[in-house]
Amino acid sequence: MGGPEEAEAADEPAADEPARSRAASNGPAESEATAGGSRGDARFDVPLRGVGVDDETRCVHYRTARDVIAIRFPCCETFFPCFECHAACCEHDTERWPPDRFDERAVLCGACREVLTVDSYLASDHECSNCGASFNPGCVDHYDRYFAVGTKRDEQ
DSSP, X not given: OOOHHHHHHHHXXXXXXXXXXXXXXXXOOGGGTTTTGGGOOTTSSSOBOOSSOOTTSOOSSXXXXXXXXXXXXXXXXXXXXXXXXXXXXXXXXXXXXXXXXXXXXXXXXXXXXXXXXXXXXXXXXXXXXTTOOBOOGGGGGGHHHHBOOSOHHHHO
């Protein structure tokens, strides 16, 4: 397990399938696990942290060509590429965006660095309204982890 072919395959998942976490021996070194520490990643104009974050906000958990957003978590006002990055970098529980705050800029397009409102992101049809970059349509399956929308989790 963890041979060179596997490592390459982990970087190139199918177009809309998330790349899952690599085994600890193949993942980033601990020093890379919280990009920029508490101050965030200096490559971005917003406070952004994550695990193995690239220049367009892909992380070790989600690395397809369309995984180019980062979401500001209201619990810490910091952007993360995904909920797994938040869990790896923070020692507190996540909070979801409440509907009365959907007019706030909270979704960073990693392609053009525009920060979209939650409302505009949710209505975007998987495309940046500023630059036209494609967003992963599979992210809709995780909206309930980030946004308090009418989802199965809310109905339970």
